[in-house]
Amino acid sequence: MNVDRERWVTRVEETLRRSGHHRSSARPAVVRALAEAAAPLTVLELETRIRLVGRVGRASIYHALELLCRHALAYRLDCGDGQARYLAAHADGPVRHYLACGRCGAMVELATARLDRAIGREADRLGVAIDARPLVLHGVCAQCRPVHPAR
Amino acid sequence: MNVDRERWVTRVEETLRRSGHHRSSARPAVVRALAEAAAPLTVLELETRIRLVGRVGRASIYHALELLCRHALAYRLDCGDGQARYLAAHADGPVRHYLACGRCGAMVELATARLDRAIGREADRLGVAIDARPLVLHGVCAQCRPVHPAR
DNA sequence: CTGAGTGCAAACAGTTTGCATTACT
DNA sequence: AGTAATGCAAACTGTTTGCACTCAG
Numbered sequence: 001m002n003v004d005r006e007r008w009v010t011r012v013e014e015t016l017r018r019s020g021h022h023r024s025s026a027r028p029a030v031v032r033a034l035a036e037a038a039a040p041l042t043v044l045e046l047e048t049r050i051r052l053v054g055r056v057g058r059a060s061i062y063h064a065l066e067l068l069c070r071h072a073l074a075y076r077l078d079c080g081d082g083q084a085r086y087l088a089a090h091a092d093g094p095v096r097h098y099l100a101c102g103r104c105g106a107m108v109e110l111a112t113a114r115l116d117r118a119i120g121r122e123a124d125r126l127g128v129a130i131d132a133r134p135l136v137l138h139g140v141c142a143q144c145r146p147v148h149p150a151r
Numbered sequence: 152m153n154v155d156r157e158r159w160v161t162r163v164e165e166t167l168r169r170s171g172h173h174r175s176s177a178r179p180a181v182v183r184a185l186a187e188a189a190a191p192l193t194v195l196e197l198e199t200r201i202r203l204v205g206r207v208g209r210a211s212i213y214h215a216l217e218l219l220c221r222h223a224l225a226y227r228l229d230c231g232d233g234q235a236r237y238l239a240a241h242a243d244g245p246v247r248h249y250l251a252c253g254r255c256g257a258m259v260e261l262a263t264a265r266l267d268r269a270i271g272r273e274a275d276r277l278g279v280a281i282d283a284r285p286l287v288l289h290g291v292c293a294q295c296r297p298v299h300p301a302r
Numbered sequence: 303c304t305g306a307g308t309g310c311a312a313a314c315a316g317t318t319t320g321c322a323t324t325a326c327t
Numbered sequence: 328a329g330t331a332a333t334g335c336a337a338a339c340t341g342t343t344t345g346c347a348c349t350c351a352g
Contacts, residue, residue, distance in 0.1 A: 022326045024332055026332070027332075055334095057334030058335095059333075062317065064332095101279075108277065114269045114272055114273060121265055128250055129291040130289070137286070139282045173306050173351045177307070207309085208309030210343080214307075
């Protein structure tokens, strides 16, 4: 929702400002692109979107993403295709998990509750701590399935 | 267990033989190293172990692993540290999931049942297919936890 | 003899880093 | 003025590929 995105942008700017970071051109562009993204984006996708507005060096994008992740303002996802994807870390609610469709490449959002509960129980049982970070499962989305398109 | 490993090696050799693949020096070394591994191994780790016995080119290791994965005889795991890890795909029982300890790097095996059930339900609900492949969660293992070392 | 395997070296892709320049505060 | 950000270019890392040579079937 748009409100969430606004709120996230605000939180990012405030967090970084309080940490003594300047507010210049490149990073805000990355933040804006991440905020408007419907799904996790690769660095190249981010760059493409940002280039629609202005020129930004790739190194700056990496710098910005690293900063965001370090402050837990964004997540870096590993989708298994050799390039990282980045996602805004909205503060409200639990982390979202995704299904990466091996056919069309879509990232389908999964319901978290059940999964998180199972993960939490397993963590308790083993006495380990499991990070609350987005999970990427692999499979085939509903649209791409050969039979039973829905169900 | 050793029986499983033996069985896996046999299955690998038979599967590849039936697919018209030769049986030469490098690949069997990779298979042996994978069979004896207690946890998923990186290519470098594999290479190191293989070098204890004889010389094998890195390209051959990659070739062999690609072949194994293509035949679903091994899994390639993404642990988020930029290098793939490989794991023998034992035929018996469900896939194993792991916790990668962010502190010591250990790969702790998780119980699959609960997790798989949650994943299966979510797949049904959304009408998607989710691959049965090993999952890598991130966190801190029991030994590395600051408080509550066990529990 | 044929087709697969091997392994060196070179190519590649994504990411990271060095550093001089620019810009914010 | 002082400190962080930018962005080019170069370095790095893990992985893939081209290819000549070797070897199993």
